[in-house]
Amino acid sequence: MxxxxxxxxxxxxxxxxxxxxxxxxxxxxxxxxxxxxxxxxxxxxxxxxxxxxxxxxxxxxxxxxxxxxxxxxxxxxxxxxxxxxxxxxxxxxxxxxxxxxxxxxxxxxxxxxxxxxxxxxxxxxxxxxxxxxxxxxxxxxxxxxxxxxxxxxxxxxxxxxxxxxxxxxxxxxxxxxxxxxxxxxxxxxxxxxxxxxxxxxxxxxxxxxxxxxxxxxxxxxxxxxxxxxxxxxxxxxxxxSSINPVVVLPGALESSPDSVAALATAYVGSLTLGAGQFCTNPGLLFLPTGAAGDAFLAAAGEAVAAATGATMLTSGIAEAYRSGTAAIDGAAGVRVVARGDAGGDDAPAPQLVEATSLDGPVGEEVFGAAGVVVRYDDLAGLLPRLEQLEGQLTATVHATDTDADAARALLAVLELKVGRILFNGWPTGVEVGHAMVHGGPFPSTSDxxxxxxxxxxxxxxxxxxxxxxxxxxxxxxxxxxxxxxxxxxxxxxxxx
Amino acid sequence: MxxxxxxxxxxxxxxxxxxxxxxxxxxxxxxxxxxxxxxxxxxxxxxxxxxxxxxxxxxxxxxxxxxxxxxxxxxxxxxxxxxxxxxxxxxxxxxxxxxxxxxxxxxxxxxxxxxxxxxxxxxxxxxxxxxxxxxxxxxxxxxxxxxxxxxxxxxxxxxxxxxxxxxxxxxxxxxxxxxxxxxxxxxxxxxxxxxxxxxxxxxxxxxxxxxxxxxxxxxxxxxxxxxxxxxxxxxxxxxxSSINPVVVLPGALESSPDSVAALATAYVGSLTLGAGQFCTNPGLLFLPTGAAGDAFLAAAGEAVAAATGATMLTSGIAEAYRSGTAAIDGAAGVRVVARGDAGGDDAPAPQLVEATSLDGPVGEEVFGAAGVVVRYDDLAGLLPRLEQLEGQLTATVHATDTDADAARALLAVLELKVGRILFNGWPTGVEVGHAMVHGGPFPSTSDxxxxxxxxxxxxxxxxxxxxxxxxxxxxxxxxxxxxxxxxxxxxxxxxx
Missing domain, CATH: 3.40.605.10 (Aldehyde Dehydrogenase; Chain A, domain 1)
Incomplete structure (x- = not known):
């Protein structure tokens, strides 16, 4: 004592x-x-x-x-x-x-x-x-x-x-x-x-x-x-826990192919930052079907493939990441888009998968650089998926002026699911100030x-x-x- | 349906x-x-x-x-x-x-x-x-x-x-x-x-x-x-639940015998108001030992003896009152000071007891006009008793200027026990306004x-x-x- x-x-x-x-x-x-x-x-x-x-x-x-x-x-x-x-x-x-x-x-x-x-x-x-x-x-x-x-x-x-x-x-x-x-x-x-x-x-x-x-x-x-x-x-x-959904609206993909690739690279940057060890890591991304979405996904896959895992906080966390990603990879409807390189024993590879459903392990947080992409056809198909999500710390929307109506409809749904809604940015990076909310409905927090x-x-x-x-x-x-x-x-x- | x-x-x-x-x-x-x-x-x-x-x-x-x-x-x-x-x-x-x-x-x-x-x-x-x-x-x-x-x-x-x-x-x-x-x-x-x-x-x-x-x-x-x-x-x-302790400080009893009797009558008025069916009913009163306290208790006993029970909200509540007061009456160290008249089958008699300890049923809320008086010698003996109380909605202090030091010491203890502290009044009567707190530490409330x-x-x-x-x-x-x-x-x- x-x-x-x-x-x-x-x-x-x-x-x-x-x-x-x-x-x-x-x-x-x-x-x-x-x-x-x-x-x-x-x-x-x-x-x-x-x-x-x-x-x-x-x-x-x-x-x-x-x-x-x-x-x-x-x-x-x-x-x-x-x-x-x-x-x-x-x-x-x-x-x-x-x-x-x-x-x-x-x-x-x-x-x-x-x-x-x-x-x-x-x-x-x-x-x-x-x-x-x-x-x-x-x-x-x-x-x-x-x-x-x-x-x-x-x-x-x-x-x-x-x-x-x-x-x-x-x-x-x-x-x-x-x-x-x-x-x-x-x-x-x-x-x-x-x-x-x-x-x-x-x-x-x-x-x-x-x-x-x-x-x-x-x-x-x-x-x-x-x-x-x-x-x-x-x-x-x-x-x-939180998987911090990101919604890419169609307008955000209407710009030049270079801009779409840059957006995908920025996403992977947020996904892999600090070996993905953030409460606000963007673990889930909703992407429009169609050619522009395909291009985004291909660019994100390239960025993940080029990434090397960083050493995680503890061996236990690295092991939990490996078993969590293995469970996702083995789930029905999951396709591995890309996997980076491991950076060492406790530095497992970042990975990106595409999933058709959020049932089972796909909908659960894996602490680390593990991204899940879900495609959607239109707002009518997207909103019910968002409504089924558990409470989250953050939700992110990528949109331009042409998406304003969809963005307003999204906001009304996301408000009831999360503590912070951000536009055209990435959820990692939590500003310390007077207007910040780092919280959200259960189970992202207990209160x-x-x-x-x-x-x-x-x-x-x-x-x-x-x-x-x-x-x-x-x-x-x-x-x-x-x-x-x-x-x-x-x-x-x-x-x- | x-x-x-x-x-x-x-x-x-x-x-x-x-x-x-x-x-x-x-x-x-x-x-x-x-x-x-x-x-x-x-x-x-x-x-x-x-x-x-x-x-x-x-x-x-x-x-x-x-x-x-x-x-x-x-x-x-x-x-x-x-x-x-x-x-x-x-x-x-x-x-x-x-x-x-x-x-x-x-x-x-x-x-x-x-x-x-x-x-x-x-x-x-x-x-x-x-x-x-x-x-x-x-x-x-x-x-x-x-x-x-x-x-x-x-x-x-x-x-x-x-x-x-x-x-x-x-x-x-x-x-x-x-x-x-x-x-x-x-x-x-x-x-x-x-x-x-x-x-x-x-x-x-x-x-x-x-x-x-x-x-x-x-x-x-x-x-x-x-x-x-x-x-x-x-x-x-x-x-x-709450038993809303009242502390009578010595200064409050230093005035004329008539004033002491008036204070005791006012206490019984609050105790028996609405058949005692208030969350803020003053169920527990700490009274100084000595002649002035004796006079207060005698006057309170007279007022209770002169009171008639009013019909309670339900037969179940009246029955709970009867069994609760019976448990208090049968507890060790309890003396019945006075009992009023029943006003009918579901209108049990108000009662006042003096107790030497708050262990067991004496320290639990009996919903209705049931008062418990505990005597104390001095502040040093009183404060530990207050510190042992469960969380309460209210605490009341009766004091005059000569009690100011004791009142400040009390306030620091009571603040941690209750949601509202009132001086020289009675806790029944909850003003609806901007500064009111009708709440308090567990178990008076759950939050x-x-x-x-x-x-x-x-x-x-x-x-x-x-x-x-x-x-x-x-x-x-x-x-x-x-x-x-x-x-x-x-x-x-x-x-x-």
């Missing part, structure tokens, strides 16, 4: 570590949630600065452990610190506190109206499960941690066993920021363990009040079940009402409390008459 | 009715969610007007079926229509659409930023379970229905078998408004059945996308389990992140969608450049 005051597990954590971490988080909660906007924002910025201070070592570890390229990991470090600073801005602005005031109406008949004030408060200690495929931006100090800390929740991270060293380095940096800010050590803890049990114990711990997770459907659903089985069930925000990327993510870790006729001297600062934090408030329903 | 175009069950519904209603709701969804703010607001106002048009008959039925007094039911009708009009105002204002725009930055390096727009969309058809104790305001066209319709979700109500006639009359009025507005009949449906199975079938139906419920813990948890067991789990907003009363309730039935580089001519009106609905938007994180 590690020191219960820091709980930065350098090796494997055990059950006493879980209890020590969640106990410390609970003890830290009162002091941490009491921090004002400036103090909390400065702390988030200090976390970013401490990560940057160790940036070289963190990047080196993450590259070595993930097999992802240096440029990608360097960018991801910037994304991680940028995300922390984005939330610092959100905390300073204070709109997430959602302050609402309905002033007393003492003379109202038949009954006077009391004074009512509402604000959002943090839920309590949050368990965060790092993702394998973003060792920095969706892991130890990634979006879940940043948004939970921004909301005022202490965080207990279960580091991903695929990048223990990077996780440990980041955790150490966060803990330095905690100490620098004079916050209780339990504001942030880091546990490490390869197994399923450690995570289950963490989610079952009564001191944990919410969970953030990015990973597989099986892993996410296990945490959802564990959270629902607690005497006090808690929310789980699990970002799970469609939110996002795990972007500033709206802070709302996952809050709940509203109303104060009725509470004397001003007793009220929390956020809802006091004097408005010491300068918050934008909703008064009688109208924003100030 | 009733006519699938209206589904207003005059008698008992069956499984084909469920399928017909949810199918009609799904078919209505596209047209209903496409309504603009003015059209949807006018529809909500038309629902209110149609209910008022039948007001006399509705009130007569509700009084006869609920045994609640005419004045109370008349007030409840006003609350019901007022609630619908409140949401009409929310819809017209449009802030619930949560529009966020992050404009494109084509020159950003190393990568340009896409144009991103976010809005909230309705989840889909919602199942609403009416409550027994508010036959109008928490039932057929109550807060759940009003907020779901406001969000753009068709509603399928399972009417409460305790007030079938009132439910049917209200449903008929709503359906007239649907027809008047030219909306598809499936925008609103009403099913009726006494059993557990009809509700389970409704929640299990794949076309239902969210559930609103007010009732018992057992009923709520059964729906939560049914929703979680679906192939596609859905959110359930179940408002369940603490929201409220079932007040305008924030609309957010329960929405989820965010992002639009990336979608051409303006394809975008939904809410997020178009021209802002045709005149919405307040968040641009780059800053509210316009």
């Amino acid at each position: 590690t020191d219960p005051r820091s709980i930065i597990a350098g090796t494997e954590s055990d059950r006493p570590d879980v209890v020590a971490a969640t106990t410390a988080a609970t003890e830290a909660f009162a002091a941490y949630r009491a921090t004002g906007p400036e103090e909390r924002a400065a702390f988030l910025e200090a976390v970013a600065a401490e990560i940057e201070a160790d940036g070289e070592a963190i990047i080196e570890a993450a590259v070595a452990e993930s097999h992802l390229p240096l440029a990608r990991i360097t960018g991801e470090l910037g994304r991680t610190t940028g995300q922390l600073r984005l939330f610092a801005g959100v905390v300073r602005r204070g709109d997430h506190l959602g302050v609402r005031l309905d002033p007393a109406l003492p003379d109202r008949t038949p009954l006077p109206r009391p004074d009512l004030r509402q604000r959002q408060i943090p839920l309590g200690p949050v368990a965060v499960f790092g993702a394998s495929n973003f060792p920095l931006a969706f892991s130890t100090a990634g979006g879940d941690t940043a948004s939970a800390l921004a909301a005022g929740c202490p965080v207990v991270v279960k580091g991903h066993p695929a990048h223990p060293r990077a996780g440990h380095l980041v955790a150490t940096a966060v803990s330095r920021a905690v100490a620098r800010a004079g916050l209780p050590a339990g504001t942030f803890s880091f546990l490490l363990g390869p197994g399923f049990e450690l995570g289950q114990e963490l989610v079952a711990d009564p001191r944990i009040k919410a969970v953030g997770f990015t990973g597989s459907r099986g892993g996410g659903l296990a945490l959802v079940a564990a959270a629902a089985a607690r005497p006090e069930p808690i929310p789980v925000y699990a970002e799970m 469609s009402r939110t996002t795990s990327v972007g500033s709206l993510a802070i709302e996952r870790f809050q709940r509203p409390v109303a104060y009725q006729d509470v004397p001003d001297g007793v009220l929390p600062d956020a809802v006091r008459d004097a408005n010491p934090w300068g918050l934008r408030r909703r008064i009688d329903g109208e924003l100030e | 009733t006519d699938p175009r209206s589904i207003i069950a005059g008698t008992e519904s069956d499984r084909p009715d469920v399928v017909a209603a949810t199918t009609a709701a799904t078919e209505a969804f596209a047209a209903y969610r496409a309504t603009g703010p003015e059209e949807r607001a006018a529809f909500l106002e038309a629902v209110a007007a149609e209910i008022e048009a039948d007001g006399e008959a509705i009130i007569e039925a509700a009084v006869a079926e609920s045994h609640l007094p005419l004045a109370r039911i008349t007030g409840e009708l006003g609350r019901t229509t007022g609630q619908l009009r409140l949401f009409a105002g929310v819809v017209r204002r449009g802030d619930h659409l949560g529009v966020r725009l992050d404009p494109a930055l084509p020159d950003r390096t190393p990568l340009p930023r896409p144009d991103l727009r976010q809005r909230q969309i309705p989840l889909g058809p919602v199942a609403v379970f009416g409550a027994s104790n508010f036959p109008l305001a928490f039932s057929t066209a109550g807060g759940d229905t009003a907020s779901a319709l406001a969000a753009g979700c068709p509603v399928v109500v399972k009417g409460h078998p305790a007030h079938p006639r009132a439910g049917h009359l209200v449903a008929t009025a709503v359906s007239r408004a649907v027809a008047r507005a030219g909306l598809p009949a499936g925008t609103f449906s009403f099913l009726l059945g006494p059993g557990f199975e009809l509700g389970q079938e409704l929640v299990a139906d794949p076309r239902i996308k969210a559930v609103g419920f007010t009732g018992s813990r057992g009923g709520g948890l059964a729906l939560v389990a049914a929703a979680a067991a679906r192939p596609e789990p859905i959110p359930v907003y179940a408002e369940m 603490s992140r929201t409220t079932s009363v007040g305008s924030l309730a609309i957010e329960r039935f929405q989820r965010p969608v992002a639009y990336q580089d979608v051409p303006d001519g394809v975008l939904p009106d809410a997020v178009r450049d021209a802002n045709p609905w005149g919405l307040r938007r968040r641009i780059d994180g800053e509210l316009e």
Whole structure:
């Protein structure tokens, strides 16, 4: 068992570590949630600065452990610190506190109206499960941690066993920021363990009040079940699986053959980016029948054939890719269009298939650079196929002005299936901002009402409390008459 | 099976009715969610007007079926229509659409930023379970229905078998408004059945996308389990049980003996109001030891002894009250302070007990006019007891200026336990406004992140969608450049 005051597990954590971490988080909660906007924002910025201070070592570890390229990991470090600073801005602005005031109406008949004030408060200690495929931006100090800390929740991270060293380095940096800010050590803890049990114990711990997770459907659903089985069930925000349908409308193929080939090459670029290891990987593409579609498919096949597999995050992920693609290849109605070269034992070949049906394995996510193309004759044939899809993180439409009517019809269907709809681009690359939604209907996530990327993510870790006729001297600062934090408030329903 | 175009069950519904209603709701969804703010607001106002048009008959039925007094039911009708009009105002204002725009930055390096727009969309058809104790305001066209319709979700109500006639009359009025507005009949449906199975079938139906419920813990948890067991789990907003602790601080008893007696009488007034059949009934009161506390308890006992039971909503509820109070009376450390008179077979006597511990039945909700008083010596003894309470809808503090330090300490503990904290009042009486929270941590509700009363309730039935580089001519009106609905938007994180 590690020191219960820091709980930065350098090796494997055990059950006493879980209890020590969640106990410390609970003890830290009162002091941490009491921090004002400036103090909390400065702390988030200090976390970013401490990560940057160790940036070289963190990047080196993450590259070595993930097999992802240096440029990608360097960018991801910037994304991680940028995300922390984005939330610092959100905390300073204070709109997430959602302050609402309905002033007393003492003379109202038949009954006077009391004074009512509402604000959002943090839920309590949050368990965060790092993702394998973003060792920095969706892991130890990634979006879940940043948004939970921004909301005022202490965080207990279960580091991903695929990048223990990077996780440990980041955790150490966060803990330095905690100490620098004079916050209780339990504001942030880091546990490490390869197994399923450690995570289950963490989610079952009564001191944990919410969970953030990015990973597989099986892993996410296990945490959802564990959270629902607690005497006090808690929310789980699990970002799970998605095959991110792309619809190419006929207009997008009406341009020159070179443009069609360029579009196909760009598609394969998104499909094979980072060995295809993105939640937003475009695993499914709907393509018009006819000559232009044939040309697109031929060009995409050439690009896939020319591609070489990159080393995947872990041997287990590479093995899952091989068995997943083998299941697709063996399914009825599937024709292999092209296969690239393997780049090594854990760098299996990218592949592209054409399928006549999405039944069975063809409709399931294979994590990696595996594309499925389905042809369609017209919108009437396409829409029912889209309506049958499970919930997805994204849907992409390639269209020109001539497709506008079809695009509007598609949008109305896709809105009910996905969290983000994009036109004439590719779903890999998730902008961190205020308008992003990285979420979507089940099973892309366990809770469609939110996002795990972007500033709206802070709302996952809050709940509203109303104060009725509470004397001003007793009220929390956020809802006091004097408005010491300068918050934008909703008064009688109208924003100030 | 009733006519699938209206589904207003005059008698008992069956499984084909469920399928017909949810199918009609799904078919209505596209047209209903496409309504603009003015059209949807006018529809909500038309629902209110149609209910008022039948007001006399509705009130007569509700009084006869609920045994609640005419004045109370008349007030409840006003609350019901007022609630619908409140949401009409929310819809017209449009802030619930949560529009966020992050404009494109084509020159950003190393990568340009896409144009991103976010809005909230309705989840889909919602199942609403009416409550027994508010036959109008928490039932057929109550807060759940009003907020779901406001969000753009068709509603399928399972009417409460305790007030079938009132439910049917209200449903008929709503359906007239649907027809008047030219909306598809499936925008609103009403099913009726006494059993557990009809509700389970409704929640299990794949076309239902969210559930609103007010009732018992057992009923709520059964729906939560049914929703979680679906192939596609859905959110359930179940408002369940609460004993609504009241803390009397010493300062509140320092005034004249007459004032102390008046406070005790007011407490018993809240305890026995409506035969105690409120989710917010003050079932538990913490009282200082000592002479002033003794005087309060004596006065409260006198008021209870002078009270006569009113007829409860159903014979089953009266029976549950009798067995619940018997269990409390028989528990260790319980002393019966006073018992009033029964008012008839289904009008059991109000009662007040003093208890030394909250273990066992004493700590569980008994629906009705059953009060438990627990004495405390000082704040150090009180706070751990409050920390051990389950989640509650409300907590009440009686205090004066001399109690300010204690009140602040209490507030920090109570905030984590409840959805609403009120001072120097009584929790019965839930104001419908913008700042109200009628919700709270489990098990007072199944989802603490929201409220079932007040305008924030609309957010329960929405989820965010992002639009990336979608051409303006394809975008939904809410997020178009021209802002045709005149919405307040968040641009780059800053509210316009």
